[in-house]
Amino acid sequence: MKQNRKKRLFIKTYGCQMNVYDSARMADVLAPLGYAPADSPRGADMVILNTCHIREKASEKVFSELGRLRAFKEERRAAGGEMVLAVAGCVAQAEGDEILRRAPQVDLVFGPQTYHRLPEMVVRAARAGGHLDIDFPVESKFDHLPEESADPGAAAFLSIQEGCDKFCSFCVVPYTRGAEFSRPVAAVLAEARRLAAAGAQEITLLGQNVNAYHGEAADGGTWGLGRLLRAVAEIEGVTRLRYTTSHPRDMDDALIAAHGEDPKVMPYLHLPVQSGSDRVLAAMNRQHSADDYLRIVDRLRLARPDIALSSDFIVGFPGETDADFAATLRLVTEVGYAQAYSFKYSPRPGTPAAVEADQVPEEVKTERLAALQQLLGAQAMAFNRACVGKTLPVLLERPGRKAGQLVGRSPYMQSVHVPVSSVGQGRLTGALLDVAIEGATANSLSGRLVMAEDLIAEDRRASKAVAAAVDSLAEGPAQAPASARISA
Ligand code: 5AD
Numbered sequence: 146m147k148q149n150r151k152k153r154l155f156i157k158t159y160g161c162q163m164n165v166y167d168s169a170r171m172a173d174v175l176a177p178l179g180y181a182p183a184d185s186p187r188g189a190d191m192v193i194l195n196t197c198h199i200r201e202k203a204s205e206k207v208f209s210e211l212g213r214l215r216a217f218k219e220e221r222r223a224a225g226g227e228m229v230l231a232v233a234g235c236v237a238q239a240e241g242d243e244i245l246r247r248a249p250q251v252d253l254v255f256g257p258q259t260y261h262r263l264p265e266m267v268v269r270a271a272r273a274g275g276h277l278d279i280d281f282p283v284e285s286k287f288d289h290l291p292e293e294s295a296d297p298g299a300a301a302f303l304s305i306q307e308g309c310d311k312f313c314s315f316c317v318v319p320y321t322r323g324a325e326f327s328r329p330v331a332a333v334l335a336e337a338r339r340l341a342a343a344g345a346q347e348i349t350l351l352g353q354n355v356n357a358y359h360g361e362a363a364d365g366g367t368w369g370l371g372r373l374l375r376a377v378a379e380i381e382g383v384t385r386l387r388y389t390t391s392h393p394r395d396m397d398d399a400l401i402a403a404h405g406e407d408p409k410v411m412p413y414l415h416l417p418v419q420s421g422s423d424r425v426l427a428a429m430n431r432q433h434s435a436d437d438y439l440r441i442v443d444r445l446r447l448a449r450p451d452i453a454l455s456s457d458f459i460v461g462f463p464g465e466t467d468a469d470f471a472a473t474l475r476l477v478t479e480v481g482y483a484q485a486y487s488f489k490y491s492p493r494p495g496t497p498a499a500v501e502a503d504q505v506p507e508e509v510k511t512e513r514l515a516a517l518q519q520l521l522g523a524q525a526m527a528f529n530r531a532c533v534g535k536t537l538p539v540l541l542e543r544p545g546r547k548a549g550q551l552v553g554r555s556p557y558m559q560s561v562h563v564p565v566s567s568v569g570q571g572r573l574t575g576a577l578l579d580v581a582i583e584g585a586t587a588n589s590l591s592g593r594l595v596m597a598e599d600l601i602a603e604d605r606r607a608s609k610a611v612a613a614a615v616d617s618l619a620e621g622p623a624q625a626p627a628s629a630r631i632s633a
């Protein structure tokens with residue numbers, strides 16, 4: 146009798162968390178066809194590269210990876226098998242034809258909005274080879290995806306919004322991900338409930354412009370992100386909420402208030418500013434000034450004084466002068482970031498800034514990036530050092546790289562490494578526990594679990610003190626310590 150062998154699926158994900166989410170959903174779409182996750186592309190029945198097009202380096206990586214995969218595909222064919230090779234994501238969307246031309250080993254190319262059609266694409270590629278699907282279909286993929294099948298883990302992502310209508314002059318997203326779209330409230334809440342029921346305590350709501358969210362609600366109205374966060378916070382089992390990535394222009398009052406009023410909304414926000422120069426911000430079409438951004442930061446800190454801020458920066462945008470760059474350094478100094486990402490401007494085909502005449506020389510970009518990263522690195526180090534000596538609740542998500550370690554996140558999004566016993570490693574994964582922070586680097590914290598034993602020992606010490614106080618009361622009231630007088 147013929148055995149129904151499980152087919153092995155390997156997905157390599159580049160770029161942002163939206164791609165991480167999409168990759169998981171591609172696996173969900175392919176599961177009914179018998180595909181199960183594999184750890185390596187070698188010997189896999191299907192390999193998907195879920196690509197990123199945001200900067201030049203990100204797309205270059207795809208072509209070099211395709212070269213490596215061709216060898217695996219040939220190896221598999223020589224062994225009498227087949228490997229379906231697919232390129233997905235934003236490079237696929239932007240350069241689909243070119244991929245098929247330059248890399249004939251590729252069977253399938255599809256964009257971020259069409260992967261719900263994967264089953265039919267696989268069949269078509271098997272018949273004709275070189276199938277391309279980079280539509281922006283009228284139907285939403287979300288209405289056609291199966292329910293999530295994988296274990297979401299303790300911290301899960303949930304895509305609520307996609308695409309972008311802002312057209313920053315450096316950015317490919319509006320072209321690769323398409324127009325802004327928000328999932329309806331009911332669909333988001335249903336997915337959040339399923340994630341919580343499957344064990345996710347922390348949910349990060351995702352979108353390219355997540356705070357531009359305006360989802361249709363059952364009452365016919367439209368909800369913004371602030372209202373949505375509060376509704377997700379009410380779901381049983383959800384203890385922590387985050388959202389990313391935001392645009393300063395969409396930080397409305399309700400969203401800022403949610404940071405102050407709902408303790409489940411974590412005190413951390415990634416709010417890209419890109420530059421501190423008004424001239425550059427205008428040329429980038431960001432539609433706000435440096436001062437507008439600083440006022441938003443003030444309001445956030447008023448609502449939630451301990452909020453940790455993160456940002457994205459681009460150096461060497463066309464026309465950026467030394468004075469413009471100095472303004473960026475000033476803004477960074479004024480805000481004080483807990484963490485940040487910074488990039489050299491990379492001209493992207495089809496974007497307005499790419500054809501600007503006054504491109505900044507590479508050496509200048511390199512110098513500015515180094516100076517900015519030094520400042521941001523020092524701020525991150527200072528922020529992390531200030532946590533040493535504090536006890537922070539950490540959601541322990543997974544084993545660390547070193548044996549006997551779990552890694553989780555603090556409320557401020559720092560990675561925290563915690564030593565645990567081999568028994569504890571299994572039992573404590575997924576737990577939200579207090580950690581006494583003992584060490585800090587620019588990228589992470591380390592600490593010790595404040596476990597029940599500590600609490601019991603503390604409790605014992607306290608009851609001994611009470612017993613001693615009661616004894617001494619019996620001997621005479623004059624010696625009663627302050628701690629025993631409460632019962633008098
Ligand atoms: N060059 C450099 N950085 C870019 N980013 C987006 N497009 C470009 C580009 N063309 C950065 C921005 C954005 C982050 C995701 O990537 O800082 O916020």
Ligand code: SF4
Pocket residue numbers: 309310311312313316317318319353354392
């Ligand atoms: Fe790109 Fe600007 Fe849209 Fe962000 S807001 S995705 S940077 S166009």
